[in-house]
Amino acid sequence: MPEASVYAGYGFMMLVITTEFWLRDLRTKLSAHFELRQFLCKQPGGFPKYVVLQEALPLKLESVVEALDRAGHDVDTLEIMSGYRTPFYNEGLGNVHDSQHTAGTAADIFVDDKIDGRMDDLDRDGLVTRDDAIWLFKLVDRMDHMPAPLFPGGLGDYGATGAHGPFVHVDVRGRLARWRG
Numbered sequence: 001m002p003e004a005s006v007y008a009g010y011g012f013m014m015l016v017i018t019t020e021f022w023l024r025d026l027r028t029k030l031s032a033h034f035e036l037r038q039f040l041c042k043q044p045g046g047f048p049k050y051v052v053l054q055e056a057l058p059l060k061l062e063s064v065v066e067a068l069d070r071a072g073h074d075v076d077t078l079e080i081m082s083g084y085r086t087p088f089y090n091e092g093l094g095n096v097h098d099s100q101h102t103a104g105t106a107a108d109i110f111v112d113d114k115i116d117g118r119m120d121d122l123d124r125d126g127l128v129t130r131d132d133a134i135w136l137f138k139l140v141d142r143m144d145h146m147p148a149p150l151f152p153g154g155l156g157d158y159g160a161t162g163a164h165g166p167f168v169h170v171d172v173r174g175r176l177a178r179w180r181g
């Protein structure tokens with residue numbers, strides 16, 4: 001038997017993955033476009049690996065995929081730069097606003113259907129810049145402002161640094177929060 005501990009409640013899951021035997025199981029699909037492995041804490045080092053996840057998060061990301069499709073971007077998934085974070089890892093990053101990640105309610109995402117590890121040119125101006133993160137921000141913002149939105153939450157856009165390209169923070173905290181990264 002693979003060794004893993006599963007704690008599950010209402011719309012909530014926590015996994016402690018203790019052997020490498022579980023690598024193939026990390027490809028388990030949580031929803032049509034997302035696999036379990038995409039949400040794991042990216043804390044460096046080997047096993048155990050951890051993930052805490054609220055069901056609403058992959059469901060919201062599914063609605064982002066749908067909205068992208070309607071906007072003419074047919075994508076297989078979203079790149080999740082950072083999903084769950086252990087409190088230790090999160091503190092090391094120094095991200096105060098991003099405490100949602102420790103609750104399994106947040107993902108830092110970008111669209112990378114033309115797989116090069118960076119955001120795609122969503123606004124089709126020929127460049128990959130912060131404007132593409134802002135384009136994605138506005139897409140999710142419109143979803144959150146629909147009548148009776150399913151998974152309202154926080155939203156922040158971020159420009160590129162030496163470490164990463166432009167991305168957007170999305171969460172399902174249950175109320176709106178907006179910021180510029």
Ligand SMILES: [Ca+2]
Nearest residue numbers: 114118119120
């Ligand atoms: Ca890309």
Ligand SMILES: [Ca+2]
Nearest residue numbers: 121123125127
């Ligand atoms: Ca662009």
Ligand SMILES: [Zn+2]
Nearest residue numbers: 098107108169
């Ligand atoms: Zn974030």
